[in-house]
Amino acid sequence: MNNFTVRELYTITFGKDQKIKDSLKEVYLEGWIRTNRNNGSIGFIEFNDGTNFKNIQIVYDNSKVKNFDQLSKLATGASISVLGDYVLTPNNKQPFEIAAKEIKLIGDCSEDYPLQKKRHSFEFLRDIAHLRPRANTFNAVNRVRNALAMAIHTYFQSEGFMWVHTPEITGNDAEGAGQTFNVYTGKDASKFFGRPVCLTVSGQLHVETFAMAFRDVYTFGPTFRAEESHTTTHASEFWMVEPEIAFADLNDDMKLIESSLKFCIKYVLENCKDEINFFNTMIDKTLLERLTHVVNSDFKRLDYSDAIKLLQDAVKNGHKFENSNIKWGMDLQTEHERFITEQVVKGPVFIINYPKEIKAFYMKLNEDNKTVAACDLLVPSIGELVGGSQREDRYDVLKKKMEELGNAKGLEWYLDLRKYGGCPHAGFGIGFDRLLMYITGMSNIRDVQPFPRTPGSIKY
Numbered sequence: 001m002n003n004f005t006v007r008e009l010y011t012i013t014f015g016k017d018q019k020i021k022d023s024l025k026e027v028y029l030e031g032w033i034r035t036n037r038n039n040g041s042i043g044f045i046e047f048n049d050g051t052n053f054k055n056i057q058i059v060y061d062n063s064k065v066k067n068f069d070q071l072s073k074l075a076t077g078a079s080i081s082v083l084g085d086y087v088l089t090p091n092n093k094q095p096f097e098i099a100a101k102e103i104k105l106i107g108d109c110s111e112d113y114p115l116q117k118k119r120h121s122f123e124f125l126r127d128i129a130h131l132r133p134r135a136n137t138f139n140a141v142n143r144v145r146n147a148l149a150m151a152i153h154t155y156f157q158s159e160g161f162m163w164v165h166t167p168e169i170t171g172n173d174a175e176g177a178g179q180t181f182n183v184y185t186g187k188d189a190s191k192f193f194g195r196p197v198c199l200t201v202s203g204q205l206h207v208e209t210f211a212m213a214f215r216d217v218y219t220f221g222p223t224f225r226a227e228e229s230h231t232t233t234h235a236s237e238f239w240m241v242e243p244e245i246a247f248a249d250l251n252d253d254m255k256l257i258e259s260s261l262k263f264c265i266k267y268v269l270e271n272c273k274d275e276i277n278f279f280n281t282m283i284d285k286t287l288l289e290r291l292t293h294v295v296n297s298d299f300k301r302l303d304y305s306d307a308i309k310l311l312q313d314a315v316k317n318g319h320k321f322e323n324s325n326i327k328w329g330m331d332l333q334t335e336h337e338r339f340i341t342e343q344v345v346k347g348p349v350f351i352i353n354y355p356k357e358i359k360a361f362y363m364k365l366n367e368d369n370k371t372v373a374a375c376d377l378l379v380p381s382i383g384e385l386v387g388g389s390q391r392e393d394r395y396d397v398l399k400k401k402m403e404e405l406g407n408a409k410g411l412e413w414y415l416d417l418r419k420y421g422g423c424p425h426a427g428f429g430i431g432f433d434r435l436l437m438y439i440t441g442m443s444n445i446r447d448v449q450p451f452p453r454t455p456g457s458i459k460y
Helices: 006-013 018-023 068-072 122-126 136-158 189-193 204-214 250-271 273-282 287-295 304-316 334-344 395-405 412-419 432-440
Strands: 026-038 042-048 056-061 079-088 096-107 216-224 237-246 300-303 349-355 371-379 383-390 425-431
Touching: 006 018, 006 026, 006 056, 026 068, 026 096, 042 068, 042 079, 056 068, 122 136, 136 216, 136 250, 136 273, 136 432, 204 216, 204 237, 204 412, 204 425, 237 250, 237 432, 250 273, 250 287, 250 349, 250 371, 250 383, 250 425, 250 432, 273 287, 273 432, 300 304, 304 334, 304 349, 334 349, 334 371, 334 383, 383 432, 395 412, 425 432
Parallel strands: 056 096, 300 349
Antiparallel strands: 026 042, 026 079, 042 056, 079 096, 216 237, 237 425, 349 371, 371 383, 383 425
């Protein structure tokens, strides 16, 4: 019996070796019914086994299968096995089909199965997260999620980076925002670890230690924020990609951001063509054009002070922002970021040299003593996609800043990196789930995570 998957059959069908196609006769498949219809004498099953985004058609003829009446009643969602002939159909909508000889029911599907053949709202599907991977949109999302994760590892591994597994339980709040989930064990958590601990908000500080030994490193894993936000881009648990490069400055950092981002988008475009075409048709009709534009663009650079001037001029010329009180020292909002990238630059742009007061303590202080060597990459349709900086490598400067902020205690080891053979280094963070939203055109982070963790309740 020749066991095949849907993916293998598509690969053979679109392959160039005609001999393989000509020799392929009988095939055996196992998978699920997506739809089932018949005209009384011939039935058609849309079949998928999870190995390919596209379905294949199973044709069952009353004159060729013994259990036609039973098969005609099989419901969407049921699992079956199929033995049949592989038939090329180049003149039809589908490139090939399977002419069934025998179909067996493996697992029936109850009549109350919620994923019937109709369009369901994303809100409805969030309530059945254990079933929604079977829906077309979420099937495509998770295929792209898998490919994007592979792209990240492929890029950094091919560039000689080492993957570092940074801890999920930590004693520090890397960003200093205080939005952490504290970890409790029994009556007194501090006795277990010897000090209060929380779930990590970033692997950056830990991965910096490895950059001082291995030069180019990255961490890729889950992070947590106890921020009670109900926006479409915030979640309590999300994945982060955080590379760190030694003997590097902000310019090196931005080159790496541009190179890695372009690679990841290209990788998905090449390896998820069916899925991207689906998103371009069903979710965002400008998606493919937008992604191609980013891949083919040179990322511009714009100083924060110049960005503020551009926004102030826009207000003077009549542009309406929700926050039109534009002044130096403010943190740019999404509406400001999108205006700059969409209306001014008309493409990807790095905003650089932010005021030190609105950026994290570890960012390198510039010579003006007012700004830090930081960058945010803005892209059309969403605004900020990546944030990075050159790290403060001067021991005395960093120590003074940490003491002023009151976070030096417990981070003595982080200061040690500047004492013991420190060097200029830089890094950045990409929110993996937000990048996935950008690449798929999905508008809510709850719809790109397998089991989203957001404020309110957790069902799973």
